Amino acid sequence: MTRPFATLLLATALLGASLAAPELAQANEPGPVLAYRAQVMKALGSHITALFAVLDGEVAYDAHLAGHAAAMAALAEMIPDTFPEGSLGGESRAKPEIWQQWDKFTAAAGNLAAAAGRLEAAARAGDSAAIGAEAGVVGDACGGCHKPFRIKKN
Numbered sequence: 736m737t738r739p740f741a742t743l744l745l746a747t748a749l750l751g752a753s754l755a756a757p758e759l760a761q762a763n764e765p766g767p768v769l770a771y772r773a774q775v776m777k778a779l780g781s782h783i784t785a786l787f788a789v790l791d792g793e794v795a796y797d798a799h800l801a802g803h804a805a806a807m808a809a810l811a812e813m814i815p816d817t818f819p820e821g822s823l824g825g826e827s828r829a830k831p832e833i834w835q836q837w838d839k840f841t842a843a844a845g846n847l848a849a850a851a852g853r854l855e856a857a858a859r860a861g862d863s864a865a866i867g868a869e870a871g872v873v874g875d876a877c878g879g880c881h882k883p884f885r886i887k888k889n
């Protein structure tokens with residue numbers, strides 16, 4: 736990284752921090768939360784798509800499998816935070832059942848985190864059979880939450 740760019744980054748970071756400070760009390764407003772939630776979900780989508788590109792042999796980045804799995808485990812643990820009570824309506828496809836059945840919802844996030852953790856372990860061990868099986872469980876864990884808790888697209 737060249738020095739002027741680093742300086743610019745630092746200046747932006749400092750400016751950002753000083754601009755953000757007075758707004759802290761308003762953090763986690765619905766609009767930004769929905770946008771943030773969408774990024775977490777899209778990141779999950781990117782990692783699972785990349786992971787299956789490796790498993791399907793489209794690319795030979797086998798050494799990346801564990802990293803994708805670890806990233807999904809970390810993202811899965813963020814899911815409950817990104818659904819503060821009442822963050823639905825408008826563009827959101829979140830169902831009210833999320834908060835009526837909060838334990839079931841967090842368990843569904845936990846299922847994904849656990850499956851992604853097992854997938855990471857299988858990838859690190861180079862256990863192809865376990866990798867294939869756990870990748871399927873990870874995929875099912877997305878649907879295991881979307882089906883009960885996400886409004887279907889028209």
Ligand code: HEC
Pocket residue numbers: 769772773776777779780781783807814826827828829830840841843844847873874876877878880881884885
């Ligand atoms: C614990 C529940 C849960 C799990 C697990 C989960 N999702 Fe989601 N996901 C949701 C809900 C609810 C929405 C709708 C959120 C909204 O519209 O406000 C959503 C939305 C999405 C979206 C749309 C994002 C956008 O552009 O708005 C994508 C993509 C997505 N999920 C991918 C995934 C993938 C891939 C996995 C598994 C690796 C996964 N999700 C696991 C609950 C979950």
